[in-house]
Amino acid sequence: MGDALALLSFGPDGWGDELAAGAWLTLRLALATLPFGLALGLAVALMRDSSRRALRIPGNVFTTLFRGLPELLTLLLVYFGGQMLLSRVFGAVEVSAFVSGLVALGLVFSAYASEVFLGAFRGIGRGQYEAAHALGLRRGTTFRLVILPQLVRLALPGLANLWLVLLKDTSLVSVIALNDLLRQTSVAVRATKEPFLFYLVACLIYLLMSAVSSVGIHGIERWSQRGMRRA
Amino acid sequence: MNAELLARYGPRMLDGLVVTVELVVISVTLGALLALPIALARMSRSRTLRGVSFCYVHFFRGTPLLAQLFLVYYGSGQFRHFFESVGLWWLFRDAFFCAAFTFTLNTAAYQAEILRGAIGSVPAGQREAAMALGLRGPVVLFRVILPQALIVALRPLGNEVILMIKGSAVASIVTVYDIMGVADVAFARSFDLSVYLWAAVLYLILVEALSRLWNLLERRLSRHFAVATARA
Numbered sequence: 001m002g003d004a005l006a007l008l009s010f011g012p013d014g015w016g017d018e019l020a021a022g023a024w025l026t027l028r029l030a031l032a033t034l035p036f037g038l039a040l041g042l043a044v045a046l047m048r049d050s051s052r053r054a055l056r057i058p059g060n061v062f063t064t065l066f067r068g069l070p071e072l073l074t075l076l077l078v079y080f081g082g083q084m085l086l087s088r089v090f091g092a093v094e095v096s097a098f099v100s101g102l103v104a105l106g107l108v109f110s111a112y113a114s115e116v117f118l119g120a121f122r123g124i125g126r127g128q129y130e131a132a133h134a135l136g137l138r139r140g141t142t143f144r145l146v147i148l149p150q151l152v153r154l155a156l157p158g159l160a161n162l163w164l165v166l167l168k169d170t171s172l173v174s175v176i177a178l179n180d181l182l183r184q185t186s187v188a189v190r191a192t193k194e195p196f197l198f199y200l201v202a203c204l205i206y207l208l209m210s211a212v213s214s215v216g217i218h219g220i221e222r223w224s225q226r227g228m229r230r231a
Numbered sequence: 232m233n234a235e236l237l238a239r240y241g242p243r244m245l246d247g248l249v250v251t252v253e254l255v256v257i258s259v260t261l262g263a264l265l266a267l268p269i270a271l272a273r274m275s276r277s278r279t280l281r282g283v284s285f286c287y288v289h290f291f292r293g294t295p296l297l298a299q300l301f302l303v304y305y306g307s308g309q310f311r312h313f314f315e316s317v318g319l320w321w322l323f324r325d326a327f328f329c330a331a332f333t334f335t336l337n338t339a340a341y342q343a344e345i346l347r348g349a350i351g352s353v354p355a356g357q358r359e360a361a362m363a364l365g366l367r368g369p370v371v372l373f374r375v376i377l378p379q380a381l382i383v384a385l386r387p388l389g390n391e392v393i394l395m396i397k398g399s400a401v402a403s404i405v406t407v408y409d410i411m412g413v414a415d416v417a418f419a420r421s422f423d424l425s426v427y428l429w430a431a432v433l434y435l436i437l438v439e440a441l442s443r444l445w446n447l448l449e450r451r452l453s454r455h456f457a458v459a460t461a462r463a
Contacts, residue, residue, distance in 0.1 A: 064435075065435070068393075068397075068434065068435045068438040068439070069397070069431055069434055069435065070396075070397040070398070070399075070400035070411065070434055071397065071400075072400040072401055072403070072404075072411060073400060073411060073414075073427060073430060073431055073434065076415075076418075076427060077424070077427050077428075077431070080418070080424055080427070081424055081427075084424060164293075168293075168294065168295040168296070169295070170295075171295035171297045171298055172295075172297060172401070174297070175404060182295065182297060182298055182301070185298075185301075186301070189305060193309075194309070195301070195302075195305035195306045195308065195309055196302065196305075196306035196309045196310070199298060199301045199302035199305065199306055200302060200306070202298050203290070203294040203298050203299065203302060206293060206294045206295060206298060207289070207290065207293045207294055210293040211293070
């Protein structure tokens, strides 16, 4: 037990600071992916909800594709594919693993998020649009002031779930040599030959991040329902 | 399309497809067998059973599958003497077994939560009526509660199988030659990105086939509803 604590301590002998740095990168990657994934997800949902076929079809293809492919495969396609594409256009360039991870995770997130948003759109009655129209609000204003606040409330439980999935999916970027929590753990394992201890600790750190997120999500959910009457 | 590359890696890719299907079928089936006792433990009156099953479910749902796989595959090496003494080392030495083992434990946690929700959605009157008829506990569970719960659980269980098909790709990281594993090898030797595109097509076919199979299954299991609505 004492040995384990020494291995996990901070400082030059312990691996605590390396693991913390990895956890910090995992968190940063997930947080950076979130706005990109949400914006793209909303855009795809609007496309799929559109009355124009030319918008609906690409939206549906996008969703089917990124919901059907393994996240690992999407990541490698973005990483290697992006590398090849960019070096063909700009000559030899190095594609950042962080950006590749962000794009790949964002694509997957947005495909699932578009499904959540689409469900939320269906949950907003036609009367809301008609009332806004009767009040003389323009389309953009209607979306911003009437639809979006309700959309947030309806979509939140689904999006919260996707956030927890995203947090776990970040572990895949360890495959493209990004120093996230799981990769830092693997480095520690190689040096110390204590795989069980270190991978268990990594799992517990992921659990802790999920638990803290759940508390935060609960707070946001209460905030989003502030205008609702309690049953 | 590179014909030479296809001739070389195409057949191996199909072998990979078989490995992926085996991995998913084994884990989902064994996971389903484990899921029922876990779901029942989650709803049990005993605090210990509830506590243990709660921890199990939250551990496997709250941590990445890849981390769980590393924990089993690399972590088991640390207990080599123990596994040798109980005669199980030949299993834990094998990457395919470790992947199947991890995926089974993982999907069991997800399936248990789906089952728990579905069992909870069966009206209490069903149980009470069955008990009033003098049916015993297991009969009530298997003949009255579960058949109704399974209809509710079917959709989410299908989604779980799809997640497992996609998730199984991480097995390639511990040297299992599933679709993804073969694609990795082919890409490392050829630097031709199209091998990943073939892999993508194979995964999409698998997922599409499963969702069609599931639609058939759903229609079959809920056929008595269809009759009722047709008459109404």
